[in-house]
Amino acid sequence: MFRRFSAVLFGLTISAMAISGGAQAAQTDITIGMQLEPPNLDPTAGAAAAIDEVVYANVFEGLTRFGSDGSVKPALAESWEISDDGLTYTFKLQSGITFHDGSEFNAEDVKFSLDRSRAENSTNAQKQLFDSIDTIEVTDPETVVITLSAPNGALLFNLAWGDAIVMSPDTFDMAKTAPVGTGPFKFSRWVQGDRIELEKNPDYWGTAAKLDKVTFKFISEPTAAFAALMAGDVDAFPVYPAPENLAQFEADPRFSVVVGSTEGETILSTNNKQAPFDNKQVRQAVAHAINRQEIIDGAMFGYGTPIGTHFAPHHPAYKDFTADSAYDVEKAKALLKEAGFENGFKTTLKLPPPSYARRGGEIIAAQLRQIGIEAEISNLEWAQWLEQVFRGKDFGLTIVSHTEPMDIGIYAKPDYYFQYDNKDFQQLISDLALETDEERRTAMLQQAQEVIAGDYVNGYLFQLAKTGVANAKIEGLWENSPTQANDMTEVFWND
Amino acid sequence: MIRFIARRLLSLALTLLIASVIIFLALEVVPGDPASVMLGVNAQADTVAALKEELGLNVAKPVRYLNWVTGMLTGDFGISYTYRTPVRDMIADRMVISFPLALYALLLSTLIAFPAGIIAATKRGAVADLSVMGTTQLGIAIPNFWFAMILVSLFAIKLQWFSAGGFPGWEAGFGAGIKALTLPAIALALPQASILARVMRSSLLDTLGEDFIRTARAKGLTARQALWHHALRNALIPVLTIIGLQFSFLLAGAIIVENVFYLPGLGRLIFQGITQRDLIVVESVVMLLVFAVVMVTFLVDIAYAAVDPRLRRRM
Numbered sequence A: 001m002f003r004r005f006s007a008v009l010f011g012l013t014i015s016a017m018a019i020s021g022g023a024q025a026a027q028t029d030i031t032i033g034m035q036l037e038p039p040n041l042d043p044t045a046g047a048a049a050a051i052d053e054v055v056y057a058n059v060f061e062g063l064t065r066f067g068s069d070g071s072v073k074p075a076l077a078e079s080w081e082i083s084d085d086g087l088t089y090t091f092k093l094q095s096g097i098t099f100h101d102g103s104e105f106n107a108e109d110v111k112f113s114l115d116r117s118r119a120e121n122s123t124n125a126q127k128q129l130f131d132s133i134d135t136i137e138v139t140d141p142e143t144v145v146i147t148l149s150a151p152n153g154a155l156l157f158n159l160a161w162g163d164a165i166v167m168s169p170d171t172f173d174m175a176k177t178a179p180v181g182t183g184p185f186k187f188s189r190w191v192q193g194d195r196i197e198l199e200k201n202p203d204y205w206g207t208a209a210k211l212d213k214v215t216f217k218f219i220s221e222p223t224a225a226f227a228a229l230m231a232g233d234v235d236a237f238p239v240y241p242a243p244e245n246l247a248q249f250e251a252d253p254r255f256s257v258v259v260g261s262t263e264g265e266t267i268l269s270t271n272n273k274q275a276p277f278d279n280k281q282v283r284q285a286v287a288h289a290i291n292r293q294e295i296i297d298g299a300m301f302g303y304g305t306p307i308g309t310h311f312a313p314h315h316p317a318y319k320d321f322t323a324d325s326a327y328d329v330e331k332a333k334a335l336l337k338e339a340g341f342e343n344g345f346k347t348t349l350k351l352p353p354p355s356y357a358r359r360g361g362e363i364i365a366a367q368l369r370q371i372g373i374e375a376e377i378s379n380l381e382w383a384q385w386l387e388q389v390f391r392g393k394d395f396g397l398t399i400v401s402h403t404e405p406m407d408i409g410i411y412a413k414p415d416y417y418f419q420y421d422n423k424d425f426q427q428l429i430s431d432l433a434l435e436t437d438e439e440r441r442t443a444m445l446q447q448a449q450e451v452i453a454g455d456y457v458n459g460y461l462f463q464l465a466k467t468g469v470a471n472a473k474i475e476g477l478w479e480n481s482p483t484q485a486n487d488m489t490e491v492f493w494n495d
Numbered sequence B: 001m002i003r004f005i006a007r008r009l010l011s012l013a014l015t016l017l018i019a020s021v022i023i024f025l026a027l028e029v030v031p032g033d034p035a036s037v038m039l040g041v042n043a044q045a046d047t048v049a050a051l052k053e054e055l056g057l058n059v060a061k062p063v064r065y066l067n068w069v070t071g072m073l074t075g076d077f078g079i080s081y082t083y084r085t086p087v088r089d090m091i092a093d094r095m096v097i098s099f100p101l102a103l104y105a106l107l108l109s110t111l112i113a114f115p116a117g118i119i120a121a122t123k124r125g126a127v128a129d130l131s132v133m134g135t136t137q138l139g140i141a142i143p144n145f146w147f148a149m150i151l152v153s154l155f156a157i158k159l160q161w162f163s164a165g166g167f168p169g170w171e172a173g174f175g176a177g178i179k180a181l182t183l184p185a186i187a188l189a190l191p192q193a194s195i196l197a198r199v200m201r202s203s204l205l206d207t208l209g210e211d212f213i214r215t216a217r218a219k220g221l222t223a224r225q226a227l228w229h230h231a232l233r234n235a236l237i238p239v240l241t242i243i244g245l246q247f248s249f250l251l252a253g254a255i256i257v258e259n260v261f262y263l264p265g266l267g268r269l270i271f272q273g274i275t276q277r278d279l280i281v282v283e284s285v286v287m288l289l290v291f292a293v294v295m296v297t298f299l300v301d302i303a304y305a306a307v308d309p310r311l312r313r314r315m
Helices: A002-018 A049-055 A107-118 A222-230 A243-250 A280-289 A292-300 A329-338 A355-369 A382-391 A408-412 A423-434 A438-454 B002-028 B034-039 B045-055 B061-073 B087-122 B127-141 B144-158 B174-208 B211-218 B223-252 B255-260 B266-275 B279-307 B310-314
Strands: A029-034 A064-066 A072-074 A077-082 A088-093 A133-140 A143-148 A185-191 A195-200 A213-218 A255-270 A345-351 A373-379 A397-402 A459-471
Touching (some): A029 A049, A029 A222, A072 A077, A107 A143, A222 B144, A222 B255, A243 A255, A243 A459, A255 A280, A255 A355, A280 A355, A280 A459, A292 A355, A292 A459, A345 A355, A345 A382, A355 A397, A382 A397, A382 B034, A397 A459, A408 A423, A408 A438, A423 A438, B002 B061, B002 B279, B034 B045, B061 B279, B087 B223, B087 B266, B127 B174, B144 B174, B174 B223, B223 B266, B255 B266
Parallel strands (some): A345 A373, A345 A397
Antiparallel strands (some): A064 A072, A088 A143, A133 A143, A195 A213, A255 A397, A255 A459
């Protein structure tokens, strides 16, 4: 009896092993690891970054798009003209484009998609992108005219977002589970919980993709991500979740480690309406109590760029204000004393799940303790964080990375969760929206950075780095992350 | 017997009803709603309201509860808030991984535990017994996720015999499917086998000390014959109870191991459902697991009663 049992067991193991080992030919397929699975595949119906990370520029395209350097480039629109008053944008579309189901793409699809996203009952997570649009008209099958209610210098930028992609009225309702777009890759299948597969679109209107097949595999555990790369199950992890392993990958010739920048300003968000943070001196004291480098080294293993305001350092209009909030414990103590908190005070520090927040939070709490501020840490899930902190505004301090590109405008919303209410700043931002001259826009953006730096609205910590690991033979992956995307068009195996 | 079964069925239905109320209430008080989670930080208030309306989240709670329960009775588990696909299909997709995995782990655990337990009991106090007791002590003490990582670093990273995780799907072939489940099944089986081997050993030792074994030996059977023909069968009753419990545990309790091996099973579905506040998915899966546990218990009860008529009156 025992012998029969063990024979069965042995047989199982052997048959399992026999199946291992695969062919080693020139590779035209790739497996990309991602930490989170997208809830659906419709970028116009959800804020999850994972949606864009699969479909942006691969499956779906909009009138304009982001290049790997963050610049706005033509996509479905071949060119455009802007009227002198800045109110009318005439887009000339590429001709001969078909959707993946073979149907023809034309100007009506553009009108349909944008109108749907800005409609009253729209569930577009970034509806504000379309705020300035008054009407969208189709003048001929290859021309769309967008008329604005007020000039908007950011319109072309806004239209490049994943939330502004173009779908066909016939297939838009399938986008959540089986998207049909115009991009260089076609959706092939989705094994929920495990992976999504895309295949090359042979009829793509632009430069064809170099790969035949792309698989996105979802691995949430950082240790499992490490194992998957090491075992060769995954070829690249563009946003690798465990910076502590990066040194190990760097030392291994089979892998290359890519460190780039993201649009994520990581800040110690401060409730400007809650005492004592409604006092600017207190906020300034907090700013001087923070040792940015210690946080970057301790929480991010050295990856990240210090920032002194809410703006991406790689942006041409960035100004460095880190000196205004340099680490200076004595100054911080003096400021607190002046504000009447010589003996410090107690507050809450509510932390969402990402490691920058959890690890950074411990370090910041220790730094604040040096000047007498007792920050009581509570760890929240995202859903709780959204409810308590973001909507409920029930917090003193929190740490979060604001990953939307060019989002300094959130400081002009007095209802936004950190509740900064400065009329001059709000005026500046609404003037900026109307300004189309590049030079004046840059000057205004710099002024905006200076205002929020000088008001110490939040503790500005660091720009989140994008740390990716890939097989050393892979070329063409995006180094930076101007938007949350894995554009696979240019990717190929160099072997 | 029929009255006994009827009584058990009634209590089973009541258990399920109470469980459904508790599950629903427990999850409804969890802070955070799926619409806000899906739309993120830039969404405007009217957008969130529109999505809530679309998802049917504005319906009153008692009505939602009734819809959920009556739906389940007809096999309709509703539509997932986040994925917008029928929950029934999602559960079915995950079940084809979780069920075979639980069965595989149970099979391995039994294959290890039976010989180990029997050897330990018959060689009581000898080296074999001591090493079985020592190993099983270790097996119970080692957390299964840690053991899983050890397996991965040895068999997937070092030797590259297995993938580090993931599941190719049964359409890739039975062998490929079994191969993908092998390391997770071993990780799950080790602690279960340790417990089972110990139960087997002590149960067998108890039985071997009974009068009827002495009688059997007295009538001329060898120790081996007495063990196979008399002791083993009687010692199996507590062992089967444990196996029944282990199966429900393996079905529901594989969350961590599924995460280590990134297997898209039921455990991971619950985990994702909770973080995304996809409450209808969480409620339905938990309810299904409650159902599985209750059913296993019910069947074990019936089996006992069939074997031992005295139990019918006692229960």
